[in-house]
Structure formats: structure tokens, C-alpha cells
Amino acid sequence: MGISLIRDFGYDERAIEVMAVRERSGAVERLTENHTMHLDGAEYECMALLEQLREAISSSTGSGSGGGIGDGGLINVAAFTLWEQIDGWARAWLREWGHDHKGELAAVIRRLPAKTQAAHAIGTIDDDLRERIDATYAVWVAKIEDLFDPPREKELTAPCPACGERYHEDGETRRAAVVIPVKVGRAIVAECRNCGTMWGTETDLLALAAGMGIAVDFTALRELVNSSN
Numbered sequence: 001m002g003i004s005l006i007r008d009f010g011y012d013e014r015a016i017e018v019m020a021v022r023e024r025s026g027a028v029e030r031l032t033e034n035h036t037m038h039l040d041g042a043e044y045e046c047m048a049l050l051e052q053l054r055e056a057i058s059s060s061t062g063s064g065s066g067g068g069i070g071d072g073g074l075i076n077v078a079a080f081t082l083w084e085q086i087d088g089w090a091r092a093w094l095r096e097w098g099h100d101h102k103g104e105l106a107a108v109i110r111r112l113p114a115k116t117q118a119a120h121a122i123g124t125i126d127d128d129l130r131e132r133i134d135a136t137y138a139v140w141v142a143k144i145e146d147l148f149d150p151p152r153e154k155e156l157t158a159p160c161p162a163c164g165e166r167y168h169e170d171g172e173t174r175r176a177a178v179v180i181p182v183k184v185g186r187a188i189v190a191e192c193r194n195c196g197t198m199w200g201t202e203t204d205l206l207a208l209a210a211g212m213g214i215a216v217d218f219t220a221l222r223e224l225v226n227s228s229n
């Protein structure tokens with residue numbers, strides 16, 4: 001039951017594991033509290049990411065101040081979908097363990113780590129599951145950030161070694177199946193848009209390149225994601 005809760009929201013174990021490589025500390029804080037970010041030697045005040053997500057949703061109805069973002073309609077739909085995913089995920093775990101799951105989403109998210117620890121302490125969940133739940137906050141951080149600031153995508157043009165597809169079709173657009181989203185400060189993770197397979201470790205990425213019969217310049221990629229200064 002527990003594991004299927006994660007699968008139901010579209011993240012398989014491998015994806016969670018790969019995402020966990022990404023920045024993990026402070027994910028709950030970044031979701032629920034206003035915080036300071038450091039970039040290029042400067043400090044930025046950031047609104048809680050859940051608050052930013054909520055504003056993106058309300059701007060679609062004309063009730064929020066919103067503005068400033070082109071493509072507003074698409075972002076609003078994506079923001080709403082993401083909000084529902086996070087909300088469903090967090091409340092489902094509290095419900096699963098018999099806790100109060102009502103109230104503001106930010107408060108629910110802040111309660112969850114202690115409840116996860118407690119569920120683990122009494123043996124309701126094992127080490128593995130606890131680890132994956134704890135890693136999921138960073139997944140939500142990455143998803144919200146990507147919504148407002150999509151990573152550049154490097155497309156790999158050979159067929160995916162896992163599913164054999166070269167392209168992924170989305171409506172009328174046909175793009176390469178396997179892509180590497182490139183973003184400063186982000187771990188390098190290749191993913192197939194078609195089958196969802198992810199390659200996150202150095203060994204995985206090298207195996208991917210070998211499986212595709214292509215050379216990928218990981219040194220150059222690494223420079224791209226480290227190029228903040």
C-alpha cells in the first residue's frame with residue numbers, strides 16, 4: 001500500500017532515488033517558508049515555493065496579482081496539477097498512518113517529516129520507504145522550480161536503450177525521446193520522455209551513451225551545471 005502511494009503519483013522507485021541525488025537539505029523549508037537563496041555571490045529573498053505555486057494558480061482566475069509570466073494559461077494548468085499531486089501525496093501519508101491530514105498544505109508538509117520518523121520508529125515503514133518519502137520533498141522543489149524556470153534540454157538523438165523509441169510525440173510536436181535537462185546547480189540526469197527511465201549516476205550515464213552508441217561530453221555538461229560563477 002505504502003509503495004503504491006508513491007507509484008500512483010507518477011514517481012517510480014528509480015526516479016525517486018535519482019532525484020534524491022539533487023539538493024535535498026532544506027527542501028521542506030524551501031517549500032513552506034520564505035527563505036534566502038545564494039546565486040552568483042548575491043542573496044535573494046525567495047517566497048515559499050508552495051506560496052509561489054498557489055499564486056501561479058490563482059493568477060489564472062484573475063483574482064491574483066500574477067502577471068509577468070508569459071504563457072500564463074499553460075503554467076496555471078501545470079501549477080494546479082502539481083499542487084494537487086503534492087497535496088494528495090502529503091495527505092495520503094498522514095491518513096495512511098492515522099494522523100490528522102487537514103489544514104493548510106504547508107502545515108501538512110511541515111508535519112510530515114516527524115510523522116514519517118515516527119512511522120519508521122515503530123516499524124510501520126522500512127528504511128527504504130522512509131528514505132524515499134524523505135527524498136520526495138526535493139522532487140517537489142525541483143518540479144516547482146522547473147515550472148517557473150524550465151531547464152534547457154539537451155536532446156540525445158539515438159533511440160532509447162530501454163524502450164527502443166527514438167522520438168516522443170506530444171500532440172503535434174515530435175522531439176527526441178531521451179533528454180538531459182541542464183540547469184545550474186542540478187545533478188545531471190538523463191530521462192526518456194517515452195518510457196520514463198532515468199539515468200543518474202556516472203555509471204548509468206556512461207552505460208546510456210554506450211547503449212546508444214554515441215559519445216556524450218559529460219565534462220562539458222558538468223561545466224554547464226556548475227557555471228554559476
Ligand SMILES: [Zn+2]
Nearest residue numbers: 160163192195
Ligand atoms: Zn525509453
